[in-house]
Amino acid sequence: MCYRNRTVALASLCLATLTATASSQTTQQIVKDANGVTWQETKTVTQRMVPTTEYQTRQEQVYTPQVSTTYQSYQQNYLTPVTEYRWVSRRRGVLNPFVQPYWAHQLEPFTRWENRPATVQVPVTNTQWVAGTRTVSSPVVTYKAVPQETINRVVVSGTPATTTPSVAPSTQPATAIASRPLGGTQMQSDPPRTGMGWVSPSTPGRYR
Incomplete structure (x- = not known):
């Protein structure tokens, strides 16, 4: 199914392209x-x-689960205990030589099980x-x-006119060369540049 849809979409696109070209x-x-x-x-x-x-909206049919609980009746047999009291007679004082034996009567419970249906x-x-039904929005490409x-x-x-870029003359002034003379300025405390001859002292020294 998916392959068929792709084939139909491709055929539609090719047909639209041919129509647009024509x-x-x-x-x-x-x-x-x-x-x-x-x-x-x-x-x-x-x-x-x-x-x-x-995006196109469309109605689609959906199924939702709905759970319901019902009760069904069944017949079942079960055993029920039934207790009843009976009169029981017992002879007392048979082993006692000082007492005359006698009969005593008393009620005692008896339990039995009965099978009853329920x-x-x-x-x-x-x-x-x-x-x-529910509304579904799905994308569709057109x-x-x-x-x-x-x-x-x-x-x-x-001939188309061609524009040649013109170069404007520079209006910046030429770089000024410093007119300061080369070299330094002589100071008064500098030593002489030429040597001086030996001058003998006029006064004789202390040591000869």
């Missing part, structure tokens, strides 16, 4: 721009299939499937034709 329109016209160049403009409008997803209620569970325009221009006569 419905393409092409128009040609000659146009002239502001620079005097004549162009042959070809305009082609094709139908492009665009998938869209829509009605028993047995619960029986029954499940029934009840039919109902294809819509959207027009797509393509324009192709070819020069017929004239």
